[in-house]
Amino acid sequence: MQNIHISETEGKPFFCFDTGVEPVSFARAKMSMSLTESGFIVFPDGSHITWKSLGVAEINGFMRIWGPYFPGERLDLLINNSNSSDNATQTALKAVVFWIRAKLLLGKENGAPNPGAAFISFTDTEEYPAGSVFFTPPNLSQRCLMAEGADQNTYSSPDLMNSEASAFCAGAMLYRILTGNHPFPDKVNFFQDIRDGIFIPLNQAAGGLDENLSSLIHNSLSLPAFKKGSDSGKFLRSGAEILSKLLSLLMDKEGNVVPVISLFRELTAEETARLEKNKKKLKLKNITVKANRYVAYNKFFLTGIAAALILGIIFAVSLVKSRMDRPTTAGLNSGAVVEGYYNAFNSLDHVYMEACLKGADKSDINLALNLFVIERVRQSYEYRTNSIYISAETWKQQGGDEPAEDVFGITDLNINYIAGSETENQIHYRVNYLLWIPNTPDPITRSDVLILSRDRKKNWQITEIIR
Numbered sequence: 001m002q003n004i005h006i007s008e009t010e011g012k013p014f015f016c017f018d019t020g021v022e023p024v025s026f027a028r029a030k031m032s033m034s035l036t037e038s039g040f041i042v043f044p045d046g047s048h049i050t051w052k053s054l055g056v057a058e059i060n061g062f063m064r065i066w067g068p069y070f071p072g073e074r075l076d077l078l079i080n081n082s083n084s085s086d087n088a089t090q091t092a093l094k095a096v097v098f099w100i101r102a103k104l105l106l107g108k109e110n111g112a113p114n115p116g117a118a119f120i121s122f123t124d125t126e127e128y129p130a131g132s133v134f135f136t137p138p139n140l141s142q143r144c145l146m147a148e149g150a151d152q153n154t155y156s157s158p159d160l161m162n163s164e165a166s167a168f169c170a171g172a173m174l175y176r177i178l179t180g181n182h183p184f185p186d187k188v189n190f191f192q193d194i195r196d197g198i199f200i201p202l203n204q205a206a207g208g209l210d211e212n213l214s215s216l217i218h219n220s221l222s223l224p225a226f227k228k229g230s231d232s233g234k235f236l237r238s239g240a241e242i243l244s245k246l247l248s249l250l251m252d253k254e255g256n257v258v259p260v261i262s263l264f265r266e267l268t269a270e271e272t273a274r275l276e277k278n279k280k281k282l283k284l285k286n287i288t289v290k291a292n293r294y295v296a297y298n299k300f301f302l303t304g305i306a307a308a309l310i311l312g313i314i315f316a317v318s319l320v321k322s323r324m325d326r327p328t329t330a331g332l333n334s335g336a337v338v339e340g341y342y343n344a345f346n347s348l349d350h351v352y353m354e355a356c357l358k359g360a361d362k363s364d365i366n367l368a369l370n371l372f373v374i375e376r377v378r379q380s381y382e383y384r385t386n387s388i389y390i391s392a393e394t395w396k397q398q399g400g401d402e403p404a405e406d407v408f409g410i411t412d413l414n415i416n417y418i419a420g421s422e423t424e425n426q427i428h429y430r431v432n433y434l435l436w437i438p439n440t441p442d443p444i445t446r447s448d449v450l451i452l453s454r455d456r457k458k459n460w461q462i463t464e465i466i467r
Contacts, residue, residue, distance in 0.1 A: 002077075003144040004116070004136065006069065013069040014054075017140055018062060020147025025421040026063040032056065034065055037137035041070060042102035044131040051134065070134040072119030075099060076155075079115060079173055083180045086260070092177050094257040095120040096170065097250045100243050102133035103166045113165040115155050115173060117141035146419050146428075154182060157194050157224045158447060163239030164223050170246060171220025174213075178263070179205040183221055191466065197225030208264045213249050216242055304366050307373040327355045334427045334452045334460045338415055341462060342433060346391040346409035348372040358453070358461035371408060371438070392436040407436045411443070418449070427452050427460075 003018040021031060039051035053067040075095055082092035098120050121132040155172045157165060175183040183199040184190055193199065199221055202214035220242050252258055329337050341356040350368040357365070375388050382388075392409030413433045420427030429450045434443035451464040 002074070003148040004074065004141055006071075007066075009066075014066045015051075015068060015070050015134075017053075017065045017136070017144045018059070018147070019065065019140075019143055021063050021143075021421075022061060023058055023063060025423055028423070029417070029421050031063070031143070034137065034140040034143070037140050039137045040106060040135045041128070042106050042133045042135070044098075044101070044129055046105045048102075048106060051136075053137075053140075065140060070119055070121070070132075071123060071125060071128055072121045072132070072134050074116065075118040075120055075173075076115040078120070079176055082177045089177060089260050090257075091122075093174075093250070093260055094122075096173050096177065097247065097257045098131050098133055099173075100166075100170050100247050100250075101131075102135070103163075103170075104240065104243050104247065106135070113156055113160075113169040114138070114142070114145075115169065116145045143419055154184070154190070158191065158449075159195065159224045160239075163243065165239070167220040167239035167242040168223050170243060171217045174217050174246070175199075175202065175205070175221065178202070178209060178217075178260075181205065194224045197222050206264070208267045210249065210263050210265075213246070213263060216246050216249070220246075304370045304373065307370065307377075327352045329356060329459045329461060330457065332460060333422055334429070335415065335417075337452060337460045337462065338429050338431060338450055339413070342410050342413055342431065344368070345435070346393050348375065348389070348408070356462050358455060358463050360462045360465045361467075364465075367437075389438060392434075395436075405439050408438050410435055420452075425454050 003020060005016055005018075006013055007016045008014070017034075019026065019031060019034075021029065026032070035053050035056060037053075040048050041051055042048040051067060051070070053065050055067075056063060056065050058064070073095070078088075078092045078095045082089050099115070099118055117136045117138060119134040119136070121128050121134075122130055124130045155169045157168045160168050172183055175181075179202070183205075184193045186193055202209055202217050203211070206214070220239075223239070250258055329340075332340065337356055341353055344350075344353045344356075345364070345368060348368050348371055350365050350372055353365050353368060354362070371389065378388050388406060389408045390406050392407050392411045395407045396411045410433045414431070416430045416432075418428035418430055429452070431446075431448045431450060433446055435446055436443045446467065449466040450462050451466075452460050453463045455461050
């Protein structure tokens, strides 16, 4: 069932958002604030109006927010159905073109870069001409899509904002329509593949595609790798420029969307053979990149293992004893667990950090453990009792003067609730912060999405960290 849909009340159509939240949870999460969140309806002539919800009601035990009617079809569903027939492919392409045009016309407001949060009108009405686009309120629509179970992150990059985020989304949607496949199909390494720019280029995934269009889509999908600095190719950096050029290639002089078939040319036998050969080379290259990535991301873990073997006898007795007194998250709410996990960085309390996790990535723990072992060894050799590292929070409070060779920990911690509640078995948070690592002059800017679930004892633990 779609949680964002059109429904009739007393014979009159309304646009509805089913939050999937019960009244009590709705009140506790203060979701009534969603009533003030705006959406935008963009018309083909460049004008736009603000969409505001009209009210909230309980439907079948769950809260529904409703507002003015808009006659449109949901963009993500059109894309998912794009390869079922030639007509569906053309319709999906037309919808994406309307979406791109609306993004450019909307300007700084921009709307959410999420196809599930956009509705496209194909039928002329007195109020809404064909080509009108409704960008629904971003936070409200995201909550409804999560309740629906729709996987909406597949067209978004967490590292991009504004026009660059829209350009990436446009490129991913066009790639899906023109090739029948998603550019980043690996769900396990999805975000890292985006940041490393690991995808099959359009000129190989869709042989015969117009070279200019193929290059632009490649530009858009490479924006996160550009931001990370791992892609040294010459690409357009401006999201607005990419969107404008895409629009010029996908619309003719009369303002009509070009036929999909006109975007392709027939390949010769020699070109087809060369295409297959290049695909094999690219596959090998991607395997090499992923292997190097694994080694790089686990270097602290491997170092920790080596140090643990050398110091195993010394710490064996204390480790056995510490297991008996291992801390837990009992009695803590979900927010306290998240805050405690990140604050433990500053004190290198890897034991408490591990108590906060259940099945989630342990690379943070390995980093803290590695520095903890190094500190103990240096304290032993240098006959010192004080810590060799300065807590990042303490260092900042003291003025944060450079250089910061011995600073480790987290500053500027910002925890934001996303979805779920304390009464449910799962809750989501986004955490933004700066991570300071010794002998590194500049901090690492991180933005994590945390998923917490209750264990058998009803204690909150972090079950997934999406970085």
